[in-house]
Amino acid sequence: MLKTIGCGQLRSADAGREVVLAGWVHRRRDHGGLIFVDLRDRDGLVQVVVDPASAPDSHPVAGMLRSEWVVQVTGTVSERPEGSRNPDLATGDVEVEAAEVRVLAESRTPPFYVNEDVEVDELLRLRYRYIDLRRPQMARVLALRHRVVKFIRDFLDARDFLEVETPILIKSTPEGARDYIVPSRVHPGSFYALPQSPQQLKQLLMAAGVERYFQIARCFRDEDLRADRQPEHTQLDLEMSFVERDDVLALIEELFTSLVAEVTPGRKLISPFPRLTHAEAMATYGTDKPDLRFGMPIADLSAAAADSGFRVFSAAIESGGVVRGLAAPGQGAMPRRRLDELVDLARARGAAGLVWMGLPDGVDPAGLTPEQVRSPAAKFLSAGEVRAIASATGAGAGDLVLIVAGPAGSTAAALGQLRTEMGRRLGLADPDMVAFAFVYDFPLFERDDESGGWTAAHHAFTMPKAGHAPAIESDPGSVLADSYDLVANGYEMASGSIRVHERGLQERILRVLGYTDEQIDQRFGQLLGAFEYGTPPHGGIAPGIDRLVMVLAGLESIRDTIAFPKTQSAVDPLFGAPGPVEDRHLGELGLRIV
Numbered sequence: 001m002l003k004t005i006g007c008g009q010l011r012s013a014d015a016g017r018e019v020v021l022a023g024w025v026h027r028r029r030d031h032g033g034l035i036f037v038d039l040r041d042r043d044g045l046v047q048v049v050v051d052p053a054s055a056p057d058s059h060p061v062a063g064m065l066r067s068e069w070v071v072q073v074t075g076t077v078s079e080r081p082e083g084s085r086n087p088d089l090a091t092g093d094v095e096v097e098a099a100e101v102r103v104l105a106e107s108r109t110p111p112f113y114v115n116e117d118v119e120v121d122e123l124l125r126l127r128y129r130y131i132d133l134r135r136p137q138m139a140r141v142l143a144l145r146h147r148v149v150k151f152i153r154d155f156l157d158a159r160d161f162l163e164v165e166t167p168i169l170i171k172s173t174p175e176g177a178r179d180y181i182v183p184s185r186v187h188p189g190s191f192y193a194l195p196q197s198p199q200q201l202k203q204l205l206m207a208a209g210v211e212r213y214f215q216i217a218r219c220f221r222d223e224d225l226r227a228d229r230q231p232e233h234t235q236l237d238l239e240m241s242f243v244e245r246d247d248v249l250a251l252i253e254e255l256f257t258s259l260v261a262e263v264t265p266g267r268k269l270i271s272p273f274p275r276l277t278h279a280e281a282m283a284t285y286g287t288d289k290p291d292l293r294f295g296m297p298i299a300d301l302s303a304a305a306a307d308s309g310f311r312v313f314s315a316a317i318e319s320g321g322v323v324r325g326l327a328a329p330g331q332g333a334m335p336r337r338r339l340d341e342l343v344d345l346a347r348a349r350g351a352a353g354l355v356w357m358g359l360p361d362g363v364d365p366a367g368l369t370p371e372q373v374r375s376p377a378a379k380f381l382s383a384g385e386v387r388a389i390a391s392a393t394g395a396g397a398g399d400l401v402l403i404v405a406g407p408a409g410s411t412a413a414a415l416g417q418l419r420t421e422m423g424r425r426l427g428l429a430d431p432d433m434v435a436f437a438f439v440y441d442f443p444l445f446e447r448d449d450e451s452g453g454w455t456a457a458h459h460a461f462t463m464p465k466a467g468h469a470p471a472i473e474s475d476p477g478s479v480l481a482d483s484y485d486l487v488a489n490g491y492e493m494a495s496g497s498i499r500v501h502e503r504g505l506q507e508r509i510l511r512v513l514g515y516t517d518e519q520i521d522q523r524f525g526q527l528l529g530a531f532e533y534g535t536p537p538h539g540g541i542a543p544g545i546d547r548l549v550m551v552l553a554g555l556e557s558i559r560d561t562i563a564f565p566k567t568q569s570a571v572d573p574l575f576g577a578p579g580p581v582e583d584r585h586l587g588e589l590g591l592r593i594v
């Protein structure tokens, strides 16, 4: 080895020790005769002192060093004199007196400095990812990710799970996105699809008797990228035979509880993880991935509003809709401009409008009159309505009530967004908390806005909830699924379900999803075939690793958790992928670009 110890490992106890260090020049300072070099490697930084008196040959070498040069330093560890110690640095009590400095590699002036904690354009960071990853905050995330995955492997290994690899070149396994396809040279005109997930493969492993499977699996989904999506992502893919929903949830709760305690011990959890049905989550938080780090629940005001003289309310109820609202603490006097922003936010989520009602300070809401509240709707509301609204939302003196009236779906979406926004503005979410929760009993099918047909809310292989199968054809929209999500801090962390394991039921579901019998046979024949040879009841789940690391590290973007991610337009700026291929290659594949 060209080094005997990591730079960041040196402590007072090492004083007097001869060491050989190797790493990058983080910073160099010339102080008259003495040259100070902060030397950095994976383990951290240490100060190296090059004294012309004790290292006459190496002093001129040290004088040439520039940022990001790679050097080897041989020297002696010594305690820093009192007064020049640096308590902010793990190695701040010591320095290394250099006897020899050797340049191992030079560096051009880097496009950005590793030693500055400044915002760098993300495209530049990705273009020079190998420099970006030298930044200590990035190196920490890579290390955290390693520990997360290692913990998961050890945890599941101890519980008799087998890690099994499944193919990347396969056939379409739909998860609601487009497939990435790979042309076959040996079979011109035929294509592999990259798996959107190993879903069918893990089910086949259950048919194969594996019973407890997992894989740190790469999934490929060609979809329009959002802030927290990537064309390829990694998930802990997991499947178990002979289980019911609560068996899977108990395992996942234990896994995540012990994972957080081990790898991010400062983070708080809600224990046990709250469990909400999909309907409860939508009604109370306006979303199926609620941020439970704070309360501010949405209240149903329909009863209070049904006979209202305010037409916005009564008309919504008459046409089968709802009136719902929430109370934002201490915001009763919010300036008009800020209120208008909230109105715009509600409209952007599909609400026709937003009714706000500011409660005065110092007045007991139980004795409130319309004249006392600050609201464009005040003159249409009775004292009884104003009091009922305050009481149902739990609003106190000085609070702001935000009310949306209309169809249940858009009302939930708007209020969910308003709740998130108010939580953000008021800083209600404890940044140290990872508020895991389970949401279950999702619908089996959803309307596809484009085709008008039905799509799978989770995926096509999800078991209907007990007793719901008879309505699959007659009333698909009413059928609930035996499916579940793990959510945390407003993010979906995992989805899973108990699966169909019987051919007839699987075919019925696929037909509702619009597949013809021929397509069913062609695309799902392998799974349906396995169902005819004794496939056990089974279920599973798949937590996303990128997002998990993002939440645990307190980051905003999953790109910061991936060594070599793609941009939001699916480009890898370092390799310049995707890129053209030579005509010769296209010819071999029987392809022509038109």
Ligand code: ASP
Residues within 6 Å of the ligand: 175, 196, 197, 198, 199, 219, 238, 459, 495, 496, 497, 540, 541, 542
């Ligand atoms: N295959 C599913 C997904 O990738 C997860 C699961 O149902 O286990 O979303």
